[in-house]
Amino acid sequence: MNLTQKILKKHLVEGELVKGHEIAIKIDQTLTQDSTGTMAYLELEALGVDKVKTELSVAYVDHNMLQEGFENADDHKYIQTVAAKHGIYFSRPGNGICHQVHLERFGKPGKTLLGSDSHTPTGGGIGMLAIGAGGLDVALAMAGEPYRLVMPEVINVRLTGKLKPWVSSKDIILELLRRLTVKGGVGKVFEYTGDGVATLSVPERATITNMGAELGATTSIFPSDFRTYEFLKAQKREDDFEALLPDDDAEYDGVIEINLDELEPMVALPHSPDNVIKVKDAGKLKVDQVAIGSCTNSSYMDMMKVAAILKGGLIAEGVSLVISPGSRQVLNMLAKNGALSDMISAGARILETACGPCIGMGQAPATNAISLRTFNRNFYGRCGTKSAKVYLVSPEVAAASALAGYLIDPRELGEEIKIEMPSEFLVNDNMIIKPPVNADEFDVVRGPNIKPFPINTPLADIEKAVLIKVGDDITTDHIMPSNAKLLPLRSNIPELSKHCFETIDPDFSKRALENGGGIIVGGNNYGQGSSREHAALAPLQLGVKAVIAKSFARIHKANLINSGILPLTFVSEDDYDKIDEGDVLKIEDAVNQVKSKGKIVVKNVTKGYEFEVDLDVSDRNREILIEGGLINYVRKKDKV
Ligand code: SF4
Incomplete structure (x- = not known):
């Protein structure tokens, strides 16, 4: 067996480990962040669960840190108190980015982790089977329900050789994105093996598994070996170590070879993480902003490399350099060893240990600016400035370019700077609040920004207008933008839904309300990007009954199902071309058509023809x- 199969087998509750079959697995750990967490906890409460049934559940606050009004503070208070009430650890604002902190303090090899954040697979760096999901799936996991997924293909990524100086693990995942594209990982787990694996530390592995999310993968995983032990020991958690390797004769559904010796510094050009070329081929590109951090590249070692490159230098005059260390542990260590001072002396602006610019919370670049970022996503408009162009690079490329003022290959800096993993990290968990023993005595504090979320009605026949027709690769950011203005509304769906699709079509929500709901028509890979279930809840609030697309991104499709919105795919893509916005579509006998498992017939009432769609669930x-969504289903079945 390969490692993925071994972990799945150990956690299997229902089904068989046969590719394409639905399986249900036990979840050991969950994590939430504040952007999706409020909703996940509202759902947990709606399920009527008193105490979480997982081995460990952690609520992080890292996304929305600006306290511009009461809304955000209300959300944090709600999360903190609902966590205390339900037996959940609470990582206070300032303690760091969920994935970085989880890796440092909680991740355990061989365990399953379900997180309401699409970069949860970061935990694969420590040998966990870590999967991103919608908040409701995470709420159900906390309630003790198994997590259901279609048994993915397991692809073996064989790493051979060793990275050359100035080439980093970010370049490995950028190379994979270049080869496979953002659709290349759908329905797959990437399992890393080969002699190159031993050359990578856990934080370097976590950079790779983190950005496996951009491939659309279910997750990515590294074995748990002496490097994993070394990391856990340095975190004073050696007792959590368990050696985990695939069998010598493990079988895989495919193999990809990457020779680390041959890799060079890479860059993902705007506006997609798979738009990857070698830095040396990118030409002379003047840089306006450099942002270093995010859950992809904010480890202690990443930061030490950046500090070493900046040491003694000064950032170029036209450049704004912002740095967000990934956790308080990292920031504290940089402060103690003087590296922080090297950054500050070079002109870096130090941001708090949070997602910050990665989620568009501040540091929007200037109009038409070029921004180099060590993050994982460069989708159009995500940085907060529509005309800006975001390039994704390694910390080495970012720091070297900040000094030069234009995109440079760090090999131009000469001799390599070597940073070894410390034998001891600075461990201090006093910003993590343990669930109290007397939880019953705690009250959940609900400010006015905490509004109940929409719950669908059972399925009925549909006769609705196409509210919008969009093209390929529509992201959850397009559907439900997440920016500094909107993040405070994440627990207030009625207000938030007014901004649905606003970057593509500012009148969408108004039209939806005027029409009493409707249908969305999409292209390929509809809903790619994040696990944000708001991208399903906002359309639900607006009365959307179905999305008909050429294909769906995995997590968004699951979120649509959870919300009771039909995720339908065109049998013939020609039918996509025939539909126009405003066409009225009709699905008769909807319940029986859904039950029948056959093709579903849709009538275009406006144009007078019928076409078929699939419901591949x-x-x-x-x-x-x-039943009209998962909450109704669970309540009806009395599952919890
Ligand atoms: Fe935060 Fe960005 Fe990572 Fe999402 S991708 S968890 S916003 S740092």
Whole structure:
């Protein structure tokens, strides 16, 4: 067996480990962040669960740190108190980015982790099977329900050789994105093996598994070996170590070879993480902003490399350099060893240990600016400035370019700077609040920004207008933008939904309300990007009953199902071309058509023809859709 199969087998509750079959697995750990967490906890409460049934659940606050009004503070207070009430650890604002802190303090090899954040697979760097999901799936996992997924293909990524000086693990995942594109990982787990694995530390591995999310992968995983032990020991957690390797004769559904010796510094050009070329081929590109951090590249070692490059230098005159260390542990260590001072002396602006510019919370670049970022996503408009162009690079490329003022290959800096992993990290968990023993005595504090979330009605026949027709690769950022203005509304869906699709079509929500709901038509890979279930809840609030697309991104499709919105795919893509916005589509006998498992017939009432769509979901998901979403289904089945 490969490592993925071994972990799945150990956690299997239902089904068989046969590719394409639905399986249900036990979840050991969950994590939430504040952007999706409020909703996940509202859902946990709606399920009527008193105490979480997982081995460990952690609520992080890292996304929305600006206290511009009461909304955000209300959300943090709600998360803190609901966590205390339900037996959940609470990582206070300032303690760091969820994935970085989880890796440092909680991740355990061989465990399953379900997180309401699409970069949860970061935990694969420590040998966990870590999967991103919607908040409701995470709420159910906390309630003790198994997590259901279609048994993915397991692809073996064989790393051979050793990275050359100035080439980093970010370049490995950028190379994979270049080869496979943002759709290349759908329905797959990437399992890393080969002699190159031993050359990478856990934080370097975590950079790779983190950005496996950009491939659309279910998750990515590294073995748990002496490097994992070394990391856990340095975190004073050696007792959490367990050696985990695939069998010598493990079988995989595919193999990809990457020779680390041959890799060079890479860059993802705007506006997609798979738009990757070698830095040396990118030409002379003047840089306006450099942002270093995010859950992809904010480890202690990343930061030490940056500090060493900046040491004694001064950032170029036209450049704004912002740095967000990934956790308080990292920031504290940089402060103690003087590296922080090297950064500050070079002109860097130090931001708090949080997602910050990665989620558009401040540091929007200037109009038409070029921004180099060590992050994982460069989708159009995500940085907060529509005309800005975001390039994704390694910390080495970012720091070297900040000094030069233009994009440079760090090999131009000469001799390599070597940073070894410390034998001891600075461990201090006093910003993590343990669940109290007397939780019953705690009250959950709900400010006016905490509004109940929408719950669908059971499936009925549909006759609705196409509210919007969009093209390929529509992201959850397009559907439900997440920026400094909107983040405070994440627990207030009625208000938030007014901004649905606003970057593409500012009148969308108004039209939806005027029409009493409707249907969305999409291209390929509809809903790619984040696990944000708001991208399903906002359309639900606006009365959207179905999305008909050429294909769906995995997590968004699951979120649509959970919300009771039909995720339908065109049988013939020609039918996509025939539909126009405003066309009225009709699905008659909807319940029986969904039950029948056959093709579903849709009538274009406006144009007077019929076409077929597929509903490619499991039997259970058909039942969920008929009940009008997962909450209704669980309540009805009295599952919890
Ligand atoms: Fe935060 Fe950005 Fe990572 Fe998402 S991708 S968890 S916003 S740092």
